[in-house]
Amino acid sequence: MAVQRPFLRTPGFWVIVLAALIAGAAGIYAASSRYSPAPAADGVVEQFFRTALPDAAGKPVDMGAFRQKTVVINFWAPWCAPCVEEMPELTALADEVRSRNIHFVGIGIDSATNIRDFSAKVPVSYPLAVAGFSGTELARAFGNTVGALPFTVIVTPEGNISYRKTGQVTQAELKTALGI
Known part of the structure; x- marks a missing residue:
């Protein structure tokens, strides 16, 4: 039936x-x-290269040292669960590609104390700069108008932005974006 x-x-x-x-x-x-990231502001890459931010110990991280290199810029915070989840993958990839003139830098949107405490628990092999909440302005200039974290940007050795993503990124996505 x-x-x-x-x-x-x-x-x-x-x-x-x-x-x-x-x-x-x-x-x-x-x-x-x-x-989806908005268009990046004119001159943001040069602004990035002119920036020096302290690390969690107060030592300056000169972003100009990344000029003429491929640099993966990751805006993150210790209180951001997706940021914390992606850190081990980012660290492993940073270690894997360092010999290819590809460098990583984390721009922490938090205090030096919180970033230092995070680093003691989760080893990260690339520089972590402390930008505090003012780091959101640099992220905004790269096109992160909603202020969401994590936010990842790749800048080529020629100073062009080749990749931007709001939200958690994977090794596979970055390898594709990096052409490896």
């Missing part, structure tokens, strides 16, 4: 299904638009 589903034949059911599909598509579009 066949199961009857008379509700499938009613126009009201299909209107609800169509409305749900449209709402879902609109939500996906809004989320992807909201978290």
Whole structure:
């Protein structure tokens, strides 16, 4: 005996299904638009290279040292769960590609104390600079208008931005973006 589903034949059911599909598509579009980086500000790469920020011990990290190198810039914070989750992968990749003139730098959006405490628990092999909440302005200049973390940028040796992502990044994504 066949199961009857008379509700499938009613126009009201299909209107609800169509409305749900449209709402879902609109939500996906809004989320992807909201978290897609905006165009970077003119001169932001030069601004980055002119920046020196302290590390957690107060020693300056001169971003100009990354000039004419490929640099992966990761804006993060110790209180950001996706940031903390991606750190071991970023560290492993940084170690793997260092001989290829590819360098990583973390720009911490927090206090030196919190970044120092984090570093004691989670080993990171690349420099971690302390920008505090003012680091969000540099991230914003790179196109992170929503201020979400993590936010990752790749700058080529020629000083061009080749990759930007708001949200957690994986080794595979970065390897593809780096062409390795």
